[in-house]
Amino acid sequence: MTIEQGIVFAVLGFTLVMFVWNRLRFDVVAMLALLAVAITGLVPTEKLFAGFGHPAVITVAAVLVISQGLVNGGVVDNIARLLGKIGHRPTLQVLTLTSVVALCSGFINNVGALALLMPVAIWMSREAGRSPSLLLMPLAFGSLLGGTMTLIGTPPNIIIASYREGGTFGLFDFAPVGVAITLAGIAFITLVGWRLTPRREESSSQAKLFSVGEYLTELRVPKESAHAGSTLHSLLTGAGDEPDVVVLALIRGEQRQTAPSTYKVLQVGDVLLVEADTTSLQAFLDNTGLELAHQATGPNEETDDVSDQPIEEEQQASVPLDKGELHLVEAVIAPESSLVGQTANRLQLRERYQLNIVAVARLGYRLKQRLGDIRFNAGDILLVQGFEDSLSGTLTELGCLPLAERGLRLGSPRNTAMASGIFLASIAAIVAGLLQAPVALVAGAVAMVLVKLMSAAEAYKSIDWSVIVLLAAMIPVGQALETTGGAGLIASQMLVLGEDLSVASVLVMILVATTLLSNVVNNAAAAIVVAPIALSLASELNIPPDAVLMAVAVGASCAFMTPIGHQSNALVMEPGGYEFGDYWRLGLPLTVVVTVVAVPVIMLVWT
Structure with a gap:
């Protein structure tokens, strides 16, 4: 092992530990890793910030803007509105919700798709007199499965495409594997999996x-x-x-x-x-x-x-709570919300936003502390009061997602048609080979601003800058692992273990290792770290590089076993009343199903 390899291993090890510790934001940790490889000379200064202009980073930003444009146009809400007609049978509810969220997640940000359908799932649970825990975990897992179907469905796919030699993957190159595991996953969740979710009966009376x-x-x-x-x-x-x-x-x-x-x-x-x-x-x-x-x-x-x-x-007829400008809404605090770690008193929510915090619930119970002194956690449910015409925008600005009280923004037919048309035109340009994915998607994002589906300010707000910084900082760090020979060194050690293994066994090993890593660190970071190692191993074992890249993509996207593996998992934790250890009960068998289905399809299509 060379000094450079030792340094890059130390930097990556420290980075992964900090990701798991979760005391610092993951984008801050990524920037510290970038600075470490810069100070030690592993990445030249002129290439240090090249990640901010990387096509994968630009593509992720454009997808987030387009997702917001589709929301503003009422495209997804029109789909969600139809779900209220499916009845109260749990199997049918699980099947419909997971199928719709998976379809949406294939083309828009999967957290955004989950945020739109989560209120519908909670409403359906209350109408049926059941705990939301029955539907919310399957809904979150469905959003992860659906993201595997297309290039733009999830950031790990976009990252993996950038590692392909001789050109990137096409928009639907991920579909054979992604569709197979999505269908298998939905079938498992519908027939068996939802019965493995915990029953949080106290959450079934969430309205109370x-x-x-x-x-x-x-x-x-x-x-x-x-x-x-x-x-x-x-x-x-x-x-x-x-x-x-x-x-x-x-x-x-x-x-x-x-x-x-x-x-x-x-x-x-x-x-x-x-x-x-x-x-x-x-x-x-x-x-x-x-x-x-x-x-x-x-x-x-x-x-x-x-x-x-x-x-x-x-x-209280003299002061109705559901009429006029006075409005009460339940909302969940997203992991990246500016409220996390702060108190209502310190943020001056009433003076700055004309927003009252009426009550706070955590882990299924209403907190009895003084409201102004409660330090908010990600996943806390807030009962907030504000002006009806500005409440939605205020919650968005603060990083909170309305729950069952959110009204669907159906939008005008003209806006829905424009949003759908712009999105489909971008997809058609990519599929036809007229434009590369970053160019076509950026054009679609700009078009949505030009036709006033959103303002320029709203477009900037729709971009999750923490994810952008994470990707831009970790890409050079991942490249340092490759250029110093560190990836090859790890691959050679893995070769000792896998030299007598079949191609299928090697793919299983890569997929499972990536899955385990993505359950404790950000999935995009997991893809960046594992991809160069997998490519080096493929070169040593003479396995088609596309096959190992697909295994990494599936493993990075299928983080089902912990609430910290993906934002979708974290968002449903509080509304569903889940505990940390609840996720593996459904997540572990679902991971086995994904692995069993994905590997044969990868071998059939990519080897």
């Missing part, structure tokens, strides 16, 4: 988890109140310890202001619509001297103690 009506109360500022003429902020901070009370609206005469500013000056007779548990509400009343605007027991009855008198939602 955020039963806001049980905690809504109207409070009035009485005559001669010490808080008349002072600000809402003064009221809240003057109630002893910071109260666990959320002010949803302020009613003054015939006027109503939702999510009022904490600097709003209160007047005698103002009515505050507040959300609080009964204990916090009683303490708040005792400390502030406010009074109940009306009683929960009836219009002519009185009570001195509110702790046992919850106000039902239907009694």
Whole structure:
């Protein structure tokens, strides 16, 4: 082993450990790895940032923009709308959901496809009176399977295509293997797999988890109140310890202001619509001297103690929660959300975004901490309140995905036709050989901006820049593994183990090794690390390089056994009430099915 090889192995080892540790963002870890190979001289300065202009990186960015254009045009939502008609039979629901998400994932970002269909799956679960855990894991795994069918279905396929000598793979070159494992995977999940998902019965009543009506109360500022003429902020901070009370609206005469500013000056007779548990509400009343605007027991009855008198939602006719500008929505925090690790108080969500955090749930249970002090985790479910016309955009900006309350954006027929036409034109140009994939897809992305399916700002926001930076930084690191001879050294050691193995056994070894790696690190990073090693091994064993590249592509995309293997797995963890160890119960047998189907098809088509 040379010094250069030792350095590149140390850098890769450190990088993989940091990926698994998950204390730093994966794009930051990738940049540290890039800087390490630059400082040690393994990659020349003039080639150090070439990854940012790599065709694979450009293609991934263009696919993300086109995916957003298809969403804005209502293409996928039109498909999702039809799913509500399939009935309550679990087998039929699983089959339909996994099939639709797989089809969508073949052509748009698989996380985006999952985000669109996850609310539908939760709604279907609630309508059938079952736990969402029954449908959400199959839905996530279906999105991973579908991404294997085309070049643009998932970043690992785009990365693998760049390693092919003598030209890249075509748009549908992945289809023989991808379609085979997708069909086999869907069949397994539908017939057997969904029965292996855990039953989180507490999640089956998710609607009751955020039963806001049980905690809504109207409070009035009485005559001669010490808080008349002072600000809402003064009221809240003057109630002893910071109260666990959320002010949803302020009613003054015939006027109503939702999510009022904490600097709003209160007047005698103002009515505050507040959300609080009964204990916090009683303490708040005792400390502030406010009074109940009306009683929960009836219009002519009185009570001195509110702790046992919850106000039902239907009694709040004066301040409806589902009409006008006041809107409540459940949303899940995505892994890359700016909320992760922050608190509502620190982010000033009410002042900056006019957004109230009404409740937070984690691992299937509503958190009882003070809302302003809860440090958000990826996968937390939030019950948020905001203005109906801006709530969707605010959640997108914060990196949150609306759940069952999200209305489908069907779009106008004209927008749907334009989005579909632009996308199909890009695909046709690639298939016909008129344009290379990066050029055709960038042209499609630009066209969607020109026809105003999205603004330029929205196009930039639709790109997951953390993934772009990861790819751009790891590509030179992967090349360093190859140029220093490190890939060949690993391949020669693997050759000792595999010299007496058949071609099928070698492909199984590559596919399984890549799968195991992709379950603990980002799948694109796994593809970048394993691809040069697989090519070196193929050269030593005289195996067609396309065959080993396909094995790497399948292994990198099929991370079913952990919630950290792919964003799709992480996104369903909280809404489904899953635990870390739940994934392997369905993921392990599904991985076996994929391996058993993929290897013979790879040998048939590519050897």
